[in-house]
Amino acid sequence: MEHKSLPSISQPDKIGCSLPPLEVPPSKLPPKELLRQELGLPEVSEGELVRYFTSLSKFNYGVDTGFYPLGSCTMKYNPKWHEEVAKLPGFTSVHPYQPIDSVQGALRLMSELQELLTEITGMAATSLAPMAGSQGELANILMVKAYHQSRGDKIRQKILLPDSAHGTNPATSAMCGFKAVTIPSNDKGNLDIKSLKSMMNEEVAALALTIPTTLALFDPQIAEISQLVHERGGLLFGDGANLNSLLGRVKFGDLGFDCVQLNLHKTFSTPHGGGGPGSGPVCVKPILTDFLPSPSVTKNRGKYIFTSSTKTIGSLGAAYGNFGVMIKAYAYIRSLGAEGLKEVSENAVINANYLKEKLKAYYYLPYDRTCLHEVVFSGKRQKAKGIRTLDIAKRLLDYGFHPPTIYFPLVVEEAIMIEPTETESKETLDAFIDAMKKIAKEAEENPEILHTAPHNTPIRRLDEATAARKLDLRW
Amino acid sequence: MPSPYLPNTDADRSTMLSEIGVSSSDELFKDVPKEFRNAQFKLPPPLSELELKEELRQLSNLNANLDDYSCFLGAGFYRHFIPSVIGHITGRSEFYTAYTPYQAEASQGTLQTIYDYQSLICQLTRMEVSNAGMYDGSTAAAEAALMACRITRRDKVAVLSTVNPRYYQVIDTYARGHDIPLDKVEPDSVNLPPDYACLIVQQPNFFGYFEAIKSYVQKAHEVGTLLIVIVDPISLGIFKPPGDYGADIVVAEGQSLGNPISFGGPGLGIFTCRKEYLRQMPGRIVGKAVDVDGQTGYVLTLSTREQHIRREQATSNICTNEALVTLAVTVYLTTLGKNGLRRVAELCYHQAHYAADVIGKLKGYSLTFQQPFFKEFVVRCPVAPSQINQALFNENIIGGLEVSHLIDNGMLFCITEVNTKQEIDRLVKILEGLANGA
DSSP, X not given: OOOOOTGGGOOTTOOSSOOOOOOSOOOOOOOGGGBOSOOOOOOOOHHHHHHHHHHHHTTBOOTTTSOOOBTTSOOOOOOXXXXXXXXXXXXXXXOTTSOGGGBHHHHHHHHHHHHHHHHHHTOSEEEOOOSSHHHHHHHHHHHHHHHHHHTTOOOOOEEEEETTOOTHHHHHHHHTTOEEEEEOBOTTSSBOHHHHHHHOSTTEEEEEEESSOTTSOOOTTHHHHHHHHHHTTOEEEEEGGGGGGTTTTXXXXXXXXXXXXXXXTTTTOOOOTTTOOOOOOEEEOGGGGGGOOBXXXXXXXXXXXXEOOTTOOOBSSSSSSOHHHHHHHHHHHHHHHHHHHHHHHHHHHHHHHHHHHHHTTTSBOSSOSOOSSOEEEEOHHHHTTTOOXXXXXXXXXXXXXXXXXXXXXXXXXXXXXXXOOXXXXXXXXXXXXXXXXXXXXXXXXXXXXXXXXXXXXXXXXXXXXXXXXXXXXXX | OOOTTOOOOHHHHHHHHHHHTOSSGGGGGTTSOHHHHTOOOOOOOOOOHHHHHHHHHHHHHTBOOGGGSEEXXXXXXOOOOOOHHHXXXXXXXXXXXXXSOOSGGGBHHHHHHHHHHHHHHHHHHTOSEEOSOBSSHHHHHHHHHHHHHHHHTXXXXXXXXXXXXXXXXXXXXXXXXXXXXXXXXXXXXXXXXXXXXXXXXXXXXXXXXXXXXXXXXXXXXXTTOEEEEEEOGGGGGTBOOGGGTTOSEEEEEOTXXXXXXXXXXXXXXXXXXXXXXXXXXXXXXXXXXEBTTSOEEEEEOOGGGSHHHHGGGSSOSOOSOOHHHHHHHHHHHHHHHHHHHHHHHHHHHHHHHHHHHHHHHSTTOEESOOSOBSSEEEEEOSSOHHHHHHHHHHTTEEOOEEOTTTSTTEEEEEOOTTSOHHHHHHHHHHHHHHHHHO
């Protein structure tokens, strides 16, 4: 069932809200050349527009709708009361440039969140300025660059990254003027140490590592990797996208990382918003604290103030980061405490390993070892029968589940990356396992039903290729 | 007590562990070397929902919230009227608990509203294409500068000195990645040598007044330089849209379109350009598509520009942006519509002019600039602006932004439709008293 369009419900002389009359004497309008001729916005009454957007919301699937095992995205449940506290007028109705004495509550929350994240990661300092994980990466790599430059070390032009890295890692490296160089993984899914040894030289600024890897495997060679990188003058940069598996157990700082970026909208339960707002704090070791993005919150004689590090890489936004998101992450950490965080990683890891064990007879498991918070299968068994991972994903929609992440990481052919998170029950996992088994059977017996899936969604499979060729980007 | 966010019971866990074939969950962490496996965490003890809600309520009360004050502060973040329908729509969890719409069939709500957003923004700016948004207005400006460098294959950027200084700083941060030099150019002496990728202009500018934009368009285009314009989207309710005067890339802060200020974040970076530059645009883009039954639907498109496909060749590293804010902007522009947005812009314009007129006539105060302006203006004060702001604060008024480092005793005032005449008159009276005391 195709949804009606916004222009189709617009009619002249309708409006969706009331506005006050002008109380002051009108002023002369500026010269005509400064004014606009027409304004092509829709005209819809309040009730009609509420129905339009409400019915569109029903064409959407969120964590509250059902199981959303989108790998690498940590789609955990978002506590409702966090939304309520984040909407307190003392948090929402506050201007970033109002007098510092009048925003001490906001600064205290930021200062405490900085400390909590510093402790959770085992680093020396945290900046909350980055507005998403990818901007956190940008901040980290800019800090890496500034660090080497400050030492007069200008020949380090490369960032090494494993072949399983997130696409943002090479993209960010390029944005910072570095050449991204890929290191292969070995047959166990770990970093190939021999390659690292041969590639790690004085031209390398940093090694970018996601831990656990995007295959959700913990690389047991981490200490050796850290040593190799550091003894040749490089830094170890951590992509913290998978922190959910290590919460309350392992500190990035202990592993040898010099900087990491977190995703508050993944690990710390703030809602994903349909694709943001996120928040991507960076946590660094002492050698990088002077380079942190500006500003940081510090306490001086009982008062919270904004300060800027001496060699800061600069500002990342017009204010101080996504404050509205920070409140929810703060509430999450304070409501769990150290033990609660440890239970999060425990349950996330049990759930993922349970899925792995229950499904590995049906889907090819490229790395058959204990995984952490997610599990990566390959659809290559099904591909041999002409079924693609995309077909499996679309068929899951018919069974009422949001599909996992597919075709990532790139090192796994026809990848199916399933991240259950700790907030899902065994009952839900069993239902999902059941659906995955049925799909595996359908792939054998009735492949057509997969090729033509989904069948039960309001809109069926869309022709993306034609959409990209014959672009229609607006009404 | 069990955690409300962990549905599995001890019995469930023990069944699952035995299915996995381990005797305890610790075994699942065996790949983590022993010395790293049991770190100690010094965190405050956990609190219940009841306790934490109260603590956070008290913490929020330490902030002076603008609902209890009269506020004349803008400078990039603005207090405008937010119709209640917006919160009710963005509060639908089908929207806010979803993620990036990779699976189109399960995400038509998000996708169609982004398509609506792109359309509304194009209508508002009269530009040809819009993306789904960047982090905020300043990063949109920075990414626009990088995009202009890619398009023109030049590596120098010019920023007009009347651009918001905070935007200048963010552009500078992003430019450092490629060691791109940033030049601040003065309005009177803009004489562009032919090696700039772009000229960045704010309209109306940081001080609130309108630039003679036509001359910049001409000067930039004569030497193959792109014109990037930072706009105030509310001003476009009555003022000429940048698509009508030849801008190449247009960016804006979208917070003012239906979102609270939230201490400066989340906001939204509006990003639009001319169609010919589409393939160099950063960020998500939604396009219309047809499904196997011939029905209209929407998909993420032109993904070959993006990091998850193109990796180091991508136009940006951005992935998660500000989708929920994009939704709020979509609902806002639909709610106000053609006549509502014009009305809001008119209210801002007339109220700001009324305020400027009376303040400018006060003894000791004068308006710094004579050019046409929208809702912000700079006043030269008889006493230090910090002193004025302190006195105003004591009267439950948040004054303007002190700009005395740029203009002697200068204060940048902002008046929107939420400032009543009564509030403005009260402000004027206090300012008058302060001048007399000087």
